[in-house]
Amino acid sequence: MSAVSLDGLWMAYPNAESENGIRVVLEDVSLEIAEGEFVCVLGPSGCGKSTILRIVAGLEKQSLGTVTTKSRPSVVFQEHGIFPWLTVAQNVAYPLKLRGVPKAERRAKVDELLELVGLSDFSKYYPAQISGGMRQRASVARALADDGDVLLMDEPFGALDEQTRVTLQQDLLDIWDRTSKAVMFITHSVDEALLLADRVLVMSTRPGKIIEEVKIPFERPRDLASLRRDPRYAEITAQLWAVLGSDVAEEEVA
Ligand SMILES: Nc1ncnc2c1ncn2[C@@H]1O[C@H](COP(=O)(O)OP(=O)(O)O)[C@@H](O)[C@H]1O
Numbered sequence: 001m002s003a004v005s006l007d008g009l010w011m012a013y014p015n016a017e018s019e020n021g022i023r024v025v026l027e028d029v030s031l032e033i034a035e036g037e038f039v040c041v042l043g044p045s046g047c048g049k050s051t052i053l054r055i056v057a058g059l060e061k062q063s064l065g066t067v068t069t070k071s072r073p074s075v076v077f078q079e080h081g082i083f084p085w086l087t088v089a090q091n092v093a094y095p096l097k098l099r100g101v102p103k104a105e106r107r108a109k110v111d112e113l114l115e116l117v118g119l120s121d122f123s124k125y126y127p128a129q130i131s132g133g134m135r136q137r138a139s140v141a142r143a144l145a146d147d148g149d150v151l152l153m154d155e156p157f158g159a160l161d162e163q164t165r166v167t168l169q170q171d172l173l174d175i176w177d178r179t180s181k182a183v184m185f186i187t188h189s190v191d192e193a194l195l196l197a198d199r200v201l202v203m204s205t206r207p208g209k210i211i212e213e214v215k216i217p218f219e220r221p222r223d224l225a226s227l228r229r230d231p232r233y234a235e236i237t238a239q240l241w242a243v244l245g246s247d248v249a250e251e252e253v254a
């Protein structure tokens with residue numbers, strides 16, 4: 001079974017300004033993510049990426065189509081994903097508590113997860129006392145505390161400075177390698193998609209649909225420096241930009 005399977009997904013919101021009273025945001029989106037696969041959904045701002053993610057997460061109901069996931073997905077948002085009134089450790093423990101994991105086991109699991117994301121020394125800190133990068137690490141740890149096989153990430157590093165982003169991308173690859181979860185990672189960055197993904201799905205501008213699928217052939221472990229020395233890197237980057245650009249060009253003509 002696939003980790004995530006979307007079939008003929010449509011999404012429309014009410015819109016008083018349009019003739020038919022609706023705004024179509026997603027048009028017939030179908031995709032499959034295999035178990036353990038890392039898929040990036042790449043598209044311009046406003047094309048419906050977050051909408052897809054919210055639907056897969058079960059936070060919103062699609063207008064048409066079916067969504068199947070192997071287990072209940074865990075989500076990491078761009079910002080404000082953790083509770084400000086709980087410490088880092090309490091945040092990570094939260095899903096375990098909800099599941100009724102006994103205290104001793106919970107402690108051990110929290111320690112293990114904090115170690116995994118490099119936050120062992122900050123377990124007692126509150127979100128306001130740590131950096132944005134650390135908050136995202138805590139958010140990742142909390143998502144990993146869910147038992148599921150599916151991790152959804154909506155531009156999780158988009159609000160961070162370049163240096164922090166690069167570190168967290170690298171750490172995420174490391175974590176993914178050790179956890180074998182399927183990841184659906186939303187981004188508008190071609191570079192980020194090339195670094196992270198097994199496969200990139202490119203979306204068009206609104207109404208969002210998938211207009212291209214590109215397999216990313218680079219061996220793992222990956223880092224941006226060696227990727228950039230690979231001649232295929234420039235090739236695939238150009239291909240992705242061409243797809244993104246052609247769509248924008250069509251929009252301008254229309
Ligand atoms: N609750 C909503 N009601 C009406 N329109 C919405 C709603 N949520 C998103 N949209 C519209 O759907 C489109 C896609 O939004 P979104 O999924 O956030 O795009 P992205 O994440 O790719 O930037 C945008 O045009 C946005 O204005």
Ligand SMILES: [Mg+2]
Pocket residue numbers: 049050051154
């Ligand atoms: Mg978004």
